[in-house]
Amino acid sequence: MMTAHLQVQHLLDFIDASPSPWHVVASIETELAQHQFTRLYETETWALQSGGRYYVVRDDSSIIVFVQGQKPVQDSGFKIIGAHTDSPGFRIKPNAASCIDGILRLSVEIYGGPILATFTDRDLSLAGRISYKNDQGDIDRQLIHFDKPLLRLPNLAIHMNRGVNEDGLKLQKQLELPLLLSTLTAEQLPQAYFAELLQQQSGIDAKQMLAFDLAVYDTQKGSFWGAENQFYANSQLDNLASCYAALQALLDDTVMQSDATLVCALFDHEEIGSQSTKGADGSFLPDVLQRIAMATDTLGQDYHRALAKSFMVSADMAHAYQPNFPNAYDPDHKVMVNNGPVIKVNANHRYSSEGISEALFADWCNQADVPYQSYSHRCDLPCGSTIGPITSAKLGIRSVDVGCPMWAMHSIRESAGVFDHAAMIKVTRQFFISAV
Known part of the structure; x- marks a missing residue:
């Protein structure tokens, strides 16, 4: 048993x-x-x-x-x-990639009712599926899974948010939830960069991709905890x-x-x-x-x-x-x-x-x-x-x-x-x- x-x-x-x-x-x-x-x-x-x-x-x-x-x-x-x-969690928007002051971000939509504050300062990544036109001319789909930390939602330092411990962390859903992905030069285009990233991970030519369903997930593995390992977390x-x-x-x-x-x-x-x-x-x-x-x-x-x-x-x-x-x-x-x-x-x-x-x-x-x-x-x-x-x-x-x-x-x-x-x-x- x-x-x-x-x-x-x-x-x-x-x-x-x-x-x-x-x-x-x-x-x-x-x-x-x-x-x-x-x-x-x-x-x-x-x-x-x-x-x-x-x-x-x-x-x-x-x-x-x-x-x-x-x-x-x-x-x-x-x-x-x-x-x-x-x-519950975050899903990536269709035209997600944008660049502000040289930092590439992915915009997200909230799926269900997650505790938003728990997504900050975590090793996040992406998983889901890509829909594309295959070589036979049919619409096909394929799973995609980035198995390494790819994204982050860094907290604002307490020096700039002095009331966070008294008032709780409050995140403005449209402006403060985009996830940081990379830095870009002036010549790099955000959407093209993200499409190339998807191509590298999936093996699907970016020109064949038509849509995606991408969820944000935490890369930390599940674990036991407690003095006698009587609890588990994931x-x-x-x-x-x-x-x-x-x-x-x-x-x-x-x-x-x-x-x-x-x-x-x-x-x-x-x-x-x-x-x-x-x-x-x-x-x-x-x-x-x-x-x-x-x-x-x-x-x-x-x-x-x-x-x-x-x-x-x-x-x-x-x-x-x-x-x-x-x-x-x-x-x-x-x-x-x-x-x-x-x-x-x-x-x-x-x-x-x-x-x-x-x-x-x-x-x-x-x-x-x-x-x-x-x-x-x-x-x-x-x-x-x-x-x-x-x-x-x-x-x-x-x-x-x-x-x-x-x-x-x-x-x-x-x-x-x-x-x-x-x-x-x-x-x-x-x-x-x-x-x-």
Whole structure:
């Protein structure tokens, strides 16, 4: 049995290899290949076999992985774990390169809701994909990853910002977020210089490049910390820790023998509302479930019977109690790092949990010998949301919102507990093999 620290080391390696949502899906595909999964394409006809292992990718950064159950879906339903592949941060604008006083900068747009101050004074770089016209005249795309520090957002010295420690660091989003890249001579053109940089890294002729999707990421690798290495830190824990836990639960040999059809649905665009062709509020998951049903002759009422017997675990990280800021938490709902997965509850349905789904997840925790906690947000603070309410409403499937407790959510450097990650894998395996 793999130790908790080894499981987290694999998670850190996964995150370090996945600096953008497009790389996340590529990393997952690499892992699926080791378990003999077959890629399906939405433009082709599907022929599915009982016990078959399959996955579908939409627009390179959302992926749905499934194992066809031993029993028909109308008899056993779908067991789904949903999570998201994106994290808040910066994205490079189309005409990003500009030069001021000989310093080349790249302008950025804020993606989602990052803690902006945490991006200062970090070793930043770029990762994503380039769309280009290939030698055959077709539009193609290729991943690109600068694996060295390339960019920086230097802080202003305290001598010029005397109130920073009292007032906090405040960055003007249009003027003070461009990232420093290089110095240029008067003869060098900013856009041409940046295009040449992309060409050198990708091997694609700059004249063939038509567009790019580039995310800014932190090059510092993930690490353990604490007196007994009981914590770990990295970027993108929200929500790659949930994605990877779900994937590890599914790839267990015993789990993949399930009677039910098992699904991991990992979506891009959660951090910006999920409303896109590949987001949880789009058609991706309903399309795939319907295609599974049609490929197995589960039509009409039988498909709706399958949905009625289905269940979804919406897995997204949870807010751990931080003792330096006690007033940020409901005193009766402090969830602690390394005390087990968290069931997230909100009366206004910002989370999809309700009494029955909470009870089911609690029972799976008990069966798996895993501790669990319950979280409710302070009533006087706005509560975030997840893909849970969106997806369960769209499909009519009962759902519970859960996650591992973590510190500094939406910082460029987040922290969590080693033993919680292991516990989440264990309980989601239990979910996959248990009756609903």
